[in-house]
Amino acid sequence: MIGRNLAIAAAIIALAAVPYAIREPYYVNVASQILLYAIFALGLNILVGYAGLVSLGHAGLFGVASYAVASLLAAGFGHTIAIVGALVVGLTFTAGFAALALRATGISFIMITLALGEILWGLAYRWISLTNGDNGINVSGRPKPFGIALTSANAFYDATLIIFLVAVAAVAIFVRSPFGATLCGTRDQPRRMNALGYHVWMIRFGAFMFSGLLTSVAGVLFVYYNEFISPQTLALTASAEALLMVISGGAGTLLGPIVGAALVVIMKNVVSAYVVRWNFMLGAIFVAIVIFMPEGLVPGAARLFRSAVRMMSRSKPVPVVERMS
Amino acid sequence: MTFWVLLTVNSVTFGGLLFLLSAGFSLIFGLMRIPNLTHGSMFMLGAYLGTTFFSGALGFTVNFWVGAILTGLEVAILGALMERLLLRRLAGQQLAQVLVTLGVSFMVADFCLMGWGGDPISVATPAGLGGFVRVGAAAAPLYRLAIIVIAVIFAIALWLMLERTRLGAMIRAGVDDPQMARVVGIRVSQLFTLVFGLGAGLAGFAGVIGSPILSVYPGLDQDMLPLALVVVILGGTGSLLGSFVGSIIVGFIYNFGQALVPELAYFILFLPMVLVLVLRPQGLFGGQVL
Numbered sequence: 001m002i003g004r005n006l007a008i009a010a011a012i013i014a015l016a017a018v019p020y021a022i023r024e025p026y027y028v029n030v031a032s033q034i035l036l037y038a039i040f041a042l043g044l045n046i047l048v049g050y051a052g053l054v055s056l057g058h059a060g061l062f063g064v065a066s067y068a069v070a071s072l073l074a075a076g077f078g079h080t081i082a083i084v085g086a087l088v089v090g091l092t093f094t095a096g097f098a099a100l101a102l103r104a105t106g107i108s109f110i111m112i113t114l115a116l117g118e119i120l121w122g123l124a125y126r127w128i129s130l131t132n133g134d135n136g137i138n139v140s141g142r143p144k145p146f147g148i149a150l151t152s153a154n155a156f157y158d159a160t161l162i163i164f165l166v167a168v169a170a171v172a173i174f175v176r177s178p179f180g181a182t183l184c185g186t187r188d189q190p191r192r193m194n195a196l197g198y199h200v201w202m203i204r205f206g207a208f209m210f211s212g213l214l215t216s217v218a219g220v221l222f223v224y225y226n227e228f229i230s231p232q233t234l235a236l237t238a239s240a241e242a243l244l245m246v247i248s249g250g251a252g253t254l255l256g257p258i259v260g261a262a263l264v265v266i267m268k269n270v271v272s273a274y275v276v277r278w279n280f281m282l283g284a285i286f287v288a289i290v291i292f293m294p295e296g297l298v299p300g301a302a303r304l305f306r307s308a309v310r311m312m313s314r315s316k317p318v319p320v321v322e323r324m325s
Numbered sequence: 326m327t328f329w330v331l332l333t334v335n336s337v338t339f340g341g342l343l344f345l346l347s348a349g350f351s352l353i354f355g356l357m358r359i360p361n362l363t364h365g366s367m368f369m370l371g372a373y374l375g376t377t378f379f380s381g382a383l384g385f386t387v388n389f390w391v392g393a394i395l396t397g398l399e400v401a402i403l404g405a406l407m408e409r410l411l412l413r414r415l416a417g418q419q420l421a422q423v424l425v426t427l428g429v430s431f432m433v434a435d436f437c438l439m440g441w442g443g444d445p446i447s448v449a450t451p452a453g454l455g456g457f458v459r460v461g462a463a464a465a466p467l468y469r470l471a472i473i474v475i476a477v478i479f480a481i482a483l484w485l486m487l488e489r490t491r492l493g494a495m496i497r498a499g500v501d502d503p504q505m506a507r508v509v510g511i512r513v514s515q516l517f518t519l520v521f522g523l524g525a526g527l528a529g530f531a532g533v534i535g536s537p538i539l540s541v542y543p544g545l546d547q548d549m550l551p552l553a554l555v556v557v558i559l560g561g562t563g564s565l566l567g568s569f570v571g572s573i574i575v576g577f578i579y580n581f582g583q584a585l586v587p588e589l590a591y592f593i594l595f596l597p598m599v600l601v602l603v604l605r606p607q608g609l610f611g612g613q614v615l
Binding site (some may be wrong): 054056100103104106107110111112114115116118119122123125126127128129235236237240243247277279280282283284285286287290291294 | 358359360362411414415418419420421423424425427428429430431432433434435436438439547551554555558587588589590591592594595598599602603
């Protein structure tokens with residue numbers, strides 16, 4: 001237990017030291033992107049990994065929160081109202097999403113979320129009087145929590161890191177809570193859970209709302225990071241990227257989506273400097289991961305590590321009794 | 326009055342195109358139980374391949390209809406290959422299959438961007454169909470009427486194929502109960518390849534036929550795929566009648582919406598889908614709950 005706490009503390013210190021280690025503002029910004037997308041992926045993972053419901057419309061929810069911030073700021077409200085308002089709007093849309101999509105599971109759930117995400121994209125793209133269409137909305141300035149300006153790359157990274165840590169802690173607590181256990185139950189044995197008296201729909205709805213909250217938080221961070229929002233944020237490609245983060249890292253693990261977010265963001269920023277065809281790469285990686293490593297990086301690496309440890313320990317003579325257990 | 330007649334003609338035309346697109350989508354869904362997310366890409370790929378045939382980039386130009394049929398065949402082969410080489414490896418894992426179709430759709434989209442550039446390409450109306458037909462005070466473009474005729478011919482042909490032939494009976498058996506169909510000796514996995522190829526070919530063909538109206542541009546796939554989704558959710562999966570009726574409904578809503586409330590056209594389009602999901606989850610004509 002102590003070892004675990006030490007590891008967590010070391011990880012936090014390492015994350016906080018990142019801006020001082022890399023110095024270059026461009027790469028600090030990439031690190032901020034990783035953290036904010038990790039929050040998004042953590043939110044999506046609640047549904048994909050723990051509830052067994054694959055959503056292909058989450059970029060819609062992400063974008064709704066972003067647009068809400070941008071529109072409220074454009075209407076002359078302050079940052080506090082804009083952020084709170086965006087979370088409320090994000091959660092309202094999530095509730096609507098959930099009410100419609102949770103009529104189904106499995107493949108149909110994918111189709112419904114896909115269609116709902118496309119509606120939101122279509123609205124952002126075509127409802128020009130509200131969203132300014134393809135031109136997007138500019139956001140001027142980042143908020144100043146407790147009087148600290150977030151204009152520099154380092155300051156924004158620190159703020160994102162704090163929110164990220166809170167999100168990770170929230171997800172960790174959520175997963176270990178009785179509610180998290182029942183959620184996994186509805187994923188593995190929905191009919192049995194129903195027979196045991198659990199309200200499967202309500203549990204899934206709750207999970208959807210939590211997922212939507214994390215997604216909205218990430219959306220708010222995103223719009224402040226870019227200080228700009230356009231319909232591209234809501235496109236199917238964006239939903240697929242988020243799903244790729246979850247699946248490549250390992251769905252249903254705490255660490256997986258974070259690793260996946262790092263992988264995708266780094267690929268996107270670094271590889272796209274050399275390769276123009278990012279979308280082609282995205283598709284190819286998707287296909288490759290699904291076919292060759294369906295479990296994701298983190299569980300795959302963990303399995304390799306375990307078998308390596310077993311190989312190492314096999315060289316020592318093991319008492320028969322211990323081997324039996 | 327002229328306005329409404331034209332709008333109605335446009336709606337039915339668009340419905341006809343959508344039928345060509347979504348009939349395959351619906352059959353694939355009904356048989357393999359997966360939404361084929363490359364379906365919009367097949368439509369776009371077909372449209373782009375068509376422009377290559379017509380532009381003379383190959384050193385010769387091809388007659389419009391010959392080009393459309395050739396393109397349909399090409400895309401059908403691609404679809405069948407994709408089913409054989411990629412989806413077959415993941416037999417039984419529907420989620421993985423959906424994700425693979427998603428990945429391939431991105432690759433196709435980028436491939437088209439690479440091959441044909443980002444500028445929209447307009448396609449000339451085929452020779453002899455550039456004229457108009459007078460309907461009262463309105464003049465309906467001949468080509469749009471031709472599309473309606475083609476869609477009806479394909480609808481009848483598909484219906485005959487499904488209802489009157491041995492192959493059709495096998496496909497229907499596969500849609501109804503794949504396990505039982507296997508037990509009685511139908512090679513369902515071969516049907517998968519066949520239906521996937523057929524669906525892709527129809528989508529590619531529809532892409533060429535639609536290109537004089539829609540023009541060809543990057544993002545065409547993302548415009549068409551949600552429409553096919555809506556049609557199938559509306560009409561019910563695996564039902565030819567369902568996709569026919571669904572296509573006409575969506576064609577009307579889409580065109581009337583764009584003419585009357587352009588900003589919200591996309592939103593209005595999805596309202597009937599939401600209604601159907603709430604009131605009749607299996608779709609208007611579908612047997613199985615989605």
